[in-house]
Amino acid sequence: MQTSIYQQARITRDPRFDGVFFIAVKTTHIFCRPICPANLPHEKNVEYFQHAQQAMSQGYRPCLRCRPDSAPQSYAWKGVETTVHRAMKLLREHHDLTINDITLKLGISDRYLRQLFEKHLGLTPKQYQIFNRILFSKKLLHETAMDIETVAHASGFASSRRLQHNFKKITGLSPLQVRKKKINQNQYLSLKLHFRPPFNWHYIQAFLQKRAISGVEIVETNCYSRTFSIEGCKGWFAATYQPGKNYLLLEINLTKIEHLSLLLSNIERVFDLNADILQIQKQLIKSGIPKNRITDGIRLPGVWDTFEAGLRGILGQQISVKGAISLLSLLTQTLGEKVADKYYFPTPQAIIDSNLEFLKIPMSRKQTIRDFCEYYSCHPNHSPDEWIKIKGIGPWTIAYAKMRGLSEPNIWLQTDLIIKKQLDKYKIDSALSSPWRSYLTFQLWNMA
Structure with a gap:
């Protein structure tokens, strides 16, 4: 069955299967993406691989035309091992x-x-x-x-x-x-990150814009940019959506080139570029969402890391999104490092060292923030599940941080007020949407 699907996708050059599998041509010893524009080989002369590395292990060379190195990742088999x-x-x-x-x-x-x-x-x-x-x-x-x-x-x-x-x-x-063609040396590094359609940029853009931290993030019509810290290295990137093309164009400022692959992987996660969104949407429809209410191409908009996600969750408890972002922006501009016109999200230590008197929130909430930062500093490799030990942090905050800070696909915010209202309105069995309940959450939020 899978081979027949691959055959049809190869013949039609279906971009929805880009990175899901690769086509190796026995006569040329070259392997390609399903979208390769080269003349189609006969079926008897091809074999299929789920991963580019598997094709390379069999002696096939990557195509210079469609460039398998630029295909989006695919984790369709993730649950196997x-x-x-x-x-x-x-x-x-x-x-x-x-x-x-x-x-x-x-x-x-x-x-x-x-x-x-x-x-x-x-x-x-x-x-x-x-x-x-x-x-x-x-x-x-x-x-x-x-x-x-x-x-x-x-x-x-x-x-x-x-x-x-x-x-x-x-x-x-x-x-x-x-490297056949000469590329102009720009001030910043420029790269493309490909994705499989459909990709609802306008949804992600609107979602991130509403939650952008002033000085750290800038969200425009077709561009999202932010500062970041990775492995102790600071920098910034801008990701520009290319209408009609299945990739984001990145502009990157990074001081340690050794961290480039880790940076790109995290940007892919923030925009959820590797999701097989059509398969996910089919599962959501099975759970009970009316097909005509599904918003095509919704991804999981991520937060840079679990520390930022945790602080967003703590400051967002029982107040509006606008109010929470105002507090986060004030926190950043008071305790974060400023370089030129940009701010970097504050470190746990910078928050620990502050009495947080500038934040107009209850003392108990300030103590939760300090306790959270202390725990984060003392346990750098911990799981967010451990935050339950911290007074003032409950299951909702932990689940939110895992959904946006780790981009876990199967988080179900069943205690969320909007989710409760939507479940009363639609006959939805959330268990049937597993392992994609995070996507169900975002679809229901969008349907409100």
């Missing part, structure tokens, strides 16, 4: 981590990780890591004016020599052969 998914995510985001680092983070042995990868992907963790680094370096070579040494470090290679050796071995080309 969450440990594999977590390992893949760590290997993609942290190019500086070794396989041993990954196993330590996951709390498993090297041997068990190899068994999982070979079972679910048909390749070793080391192969996946190298292939992923090659794909990332290929994207940078195509889209940026970085010199080869910088590309190497951004991709996780110790030197340009190691990059060139592995690149030639796997793709059959040198990095300079891939």
Whole structure:
């Protein structure tokens, strides 16, 4: 059944399947995205792979025309083996981590990780890591004016020599052969992040604009920009929606290029670019939402991290969105670092060191904020579920932070007042929308 779907998507070049699978052509030893504009090969000459790295492990080279390195990610099989998914995510985001680092983070042995990868992907963790680094370096070579040494470090290679050796071995080309056209060197790094349609930019834009923190975020008609801190490195990015095109154009200011892959992954999460939204919407309709009430292409608009999401949740308790954002903006402009005309969201320590007298909120709420920041500082790798220990933080705040700060897809805010009203109005069985109840939440909010 799946093969027949892939066949139809390949023939029609359906953009909704971009990144869901890849097509390898036996006669040319090249693999492509379903949207590749090249002449269609005969079905007998192709085979299908769910991941680009799997095609590379079989000796196929990435197409220079449709560029599989730029395809959106796909996690359709995520529920099959969450440990594999977590390992893949760590290997993609942290190019500086070794396989041993990954196993330590996951709390498993090297041997068990190899068994999982070979079972679910048909390749070793080391192969996946190298292939992923090659794909990332290929994207940078195509889209940026970085010199080869910088590309190497951004991709996780110790030197340009190691990059060139592995690149030639796997793709059959040198990095300079891939970089055929000269790209003008801009002041800031520019990259594209692709997504599968439908993508409701106008919904995300309106949602984020209403909740934008003054000085940190700027939301315009087709552009969202903000400052950020990642692994202790500060910078900013602007993501511009391209009407009629299935990608966001990024402009990035980043001081440590080694953090680029982690930055891009978090931007993808904030805009929920990797969601297979059509499959999600089908599930929501099964749960009881009338088909004519579904708003096409709604994603999960994320918050930069769980710390920011937690403070948004705490300050937003029992007041309007507008009131909460006013408090967040005041907090940021009082305690956040200012560089030129931009502010950076305050650190936990900056809040701990303040008496918060400028915030016109109850003392109990101020104490909750301080306790939250203390806990965050002392437990940097904790789960938001642990916040229940903090007086003043309840299940709703934790669930909200997980939904927007971690972009967990199956959060159900059943105690939310708007959700309760919508459930009274429509006959909806939320269990039938699992594992996409976060999307059900946003659809019901939008239907109010």
